[in-house]
């Protein structure tokens with residue numbers, strides 16, 4: 001029987017230019033962003049802001065930190081309801097809960113994006129939406145923004161899975177008031193841990209720079225607002241340190257430059273898997289809208305029935321092919337569902353639950369080549385014939 005031997009969590013090496021820059025940083029001993037002149041962190045902020053077309057960018061310690069920082073800059077209050085997708089990963093409700101606010105979960109549809117009808121129904125209860133582009137699926141962003149604008153809801157985008165993606169030519173992270181990105185190892189650029197925040201709003205940018213731990217050194221940022229804007233906020237913002245360091249920025253700069261090329265490589269692999277899964281009886285591909293330019297770093301399918309899924313998942317795993325199933329009773333590895341988040345008040349989400357019970361998710365690392373993807377496709381088809389028929 002055919003088996004798959006490669007790891008689903010193995011990333012590519014850091015580009016040589018990043019290794020060389022990081023080695024130089026280590027030789028200098030100057031790892032703190034405010035000690036470095038010139039600073040890799042400041043340059044990364046300027047380069048990322050220019051690439052995505054944002055007025056301001058702030059490099060921080062993680063994607064989770066980025067979301068918490070954005071919420072606090074928007075003055076989130078203890079006990080305040082914050083809308084978010086019912087299907088996302090734990091750092092998203094976690095970032096909301098850590099500010100003392102209350103995640104108000106919104107159903108997701110079969111396309112795996114936030115359900116705009118449920119969003120419209122719940123929007124009058126909230127001032128903020130933490131929109132998670134979970135596993136890279138973008139909602140109809142024009143319609144979503146219209147719903148939020150109608151109800152005066154400010155949007156923060158969680159772009160942990162959509163760095164390099166866009167809707168109708170407009171980048172993810174540039175629709176809401178703030179876009180939050182992760183540079184953690186399993187995302188589209190890899191610095192182990194790390195995050196980036198973008199916004200066009202100078203006051204929000206100044207508040208987030210101050211909060212991230214700039215002290216009075218905010219002038220050393222790469223894409224921050226002017227001194228007068230900071231003057232409005234310096235005394236008001238608590239310092240919640242979460243800066244990025246020189247080492248991470250040094251390895252990220254060449255990766256940010258390579259992002260368009262990497263997105264294409266991811267999508268080449270995604271298309272091979274997509275074709276195989278679409279041809280597999282018992283599995284339904286999530287169709288991607290034409291307006292969505294995504295980065296296929298993971299792939300999702302819906303099974304026809306939930307009952308037979310554990311056998312299928314185990315059968316694939318025994319042959320080296322890893323699926324994550326969102327319908328399991330308990331959290332496993334990085335995978336959890338809203339019912340597992342005991343710190344979030346229990347909410348009734350029948351549509352989301354019905355989808356999660358049938359939802360499978362697979363990572364697509366760039367260390368896989370075209371033949372690897374074809375082999376995964378064959379094993380999946382074979383196990384589907386055994387378990388899902």
Ligand SMILES: Cc1ncc(COP(=O)(O)O)c(C=O)c1O
Nearest residue numbers: 062063064089091158160182184
């Ligand atoms: C959907 C989603 N949002 C946000 C994050 C947070 O990113 P980080 O790990 O950098 O805190 C993650 C991380 O896995 C994620 O999957």
